[in-house]
Amino acid sequence: MPDLKYKRVLLKLSGEALAGEKKQGIDGKTVGEICDQIKNLIKMGVQVAIVVGGGNFWRGKNGSEMERTTSDYMGMLATTMNGLALQDALETRGIYSRLQTAIEMREIAEPFIQRKAIKHLEKGRVVIFSCGTGHPYFTTDTAAALRAAEVNADVILVGKTIDGVYSDDPKVNKEAIKYDKINYLDILEKNLKVMDSTATSLCRDNSIPLIVFAIAEPENMVKAVKGEKVGTIVAD
Secondary structure, eight states: OOOOSSSSSEEEEEGGGGGGOOOSOHHHHHHHHHHHHHHHHHHOOOEEEEOOOOOTTTTTGTTTTTTTHHHHHHHHHHHHHHHHHHHHHHHHTTTTTTEEEESSOTTTOOOOOHHHHHHHTTOOOEEEEESSTSSSTTHHHHHHHHHHHTTTTEEEEEEEEESEEEESSSSTTTTTEESSSSHHHHHTTTTTTOOOHHHHHHHHHHHOOEEEETTTTTTHHHHHTTOOSEEEEEEE
16 A cells, blocks of 8 residues: 555535536546546545535526525535436446435435444445535535544545636636645635635634645546645645
8 A cells, every 4th residue: 555645535526527628517538537536546545535516517606596595405406416427437437435415315325424424434435425515505615624524534635627726816817826835714814716715614623634636637636645746735
């Protein structure tokens, strides 16, 4: 087993990360590439949990004329579709996985149970958490921070469309500065769009570091767990 800096990780994936260049829905090739790297992590002995968003199918802002709670619940259902897609791709690759949802739907997934999730991780299974926290008004960022704390993850790996944390949107401002390391308080004070403020505060309170990297280069997951320099690390 190689030297690992992080042995239990929570991977935060946006729904858009599964859509690839299509921007909407699920791109099988993209999902496959992500799952190939997750398989590499499992072979290395890393325990992997995943929280996935649903923005490739539905975002709360899409329902601007809809009551917020209804719109948020629709987003939770979207995360379940993404969770099923990840589970299928992983098991096609011979990786045992379990989908756990914060809203009970017994026919397709287990309900989230902390002790059960940890047991799955200890047995080398990938655990996919869908439906966010199960409550409206909370994002999947907050769900990632919450689940990471509940399963005692060593780090949250945050896959983004950019390769780290910048002082401004690098796609708009070419002068934006990339940070190699930054602390939670600076993230909050500078209003940097890494995770929402609730999630960032939860990570800070529980001393859970974040590594923000480009999901288009999924091999960065392997580099990150080895402690190699990848993207931006957020920690005190």
